[in-house]
Amino acid sequence: xxxxxxxxxxxxxxxxxxxxxxxxxxxxxxxxxxxxxxxxxxxxxxxxxxxxxxxxxxxxxxxxxxxxxxxxxxxxxxxxxxxxxxxxxxxxxxxxxxxxxxxxxxxxxxxxxxxxxxxxxxxxxxxxxxxxxxxxxxxxx
Numbered sequence: 001x002x003x004x005x006x007x008x009x010x011x012x013x014x015x016x017x018x019x020x021x022x023x024x025x026x027x028x029x030x031x032x033x034x035x036x037x038x039x040x041x042x043x044x045x046x047x048x049x050x051x052x053x054x055x056x057x058x059x060x061x062x063x064x065x066x067x068x069x070x071x072x073x074x075x076x077x078x079x080x081x082x083x084x085x086x087x088x089x090x091x092x093x094x095x096x097x098x099x100x101x102x103x104x105x106x107x108x109x110x111x112x113x114x115x116x117x118x119x120x121x122x123x124x125x126x127x128x129x130x131x132x133x134x135x136x137x138x139x140x141x
Contacts, residue, residue, distance in 0.1 A: 049088030
């Protein structure tokens, strides 16, 4: 009987405002830590200008991919983040594209993957790509 009363007391406490508040407070604290980590990660993202060749574009894309995964962004939110991390010639590429392909246009980039492909096509030196492709082919033989 004493054990049953104790169990009921625990249940009442869990269901009371105090129990819900402490659970909510713990959830808020965990969310706050996650928000802080995501914010720090996003703030550390470099601005990509289109300069720096293969290493610069590969670094930018890799860091973007890690940030997107850590923050669990969808493709559209990831696109918005990436656009805000463009400068110089890379920003001009986006602005020109956005001007020529208004929202709703079937050619407009609407996801991070679309922008990433365009950045690679425009800024990744073809000779570097071919050299990497050749190296990978030789490794697989």
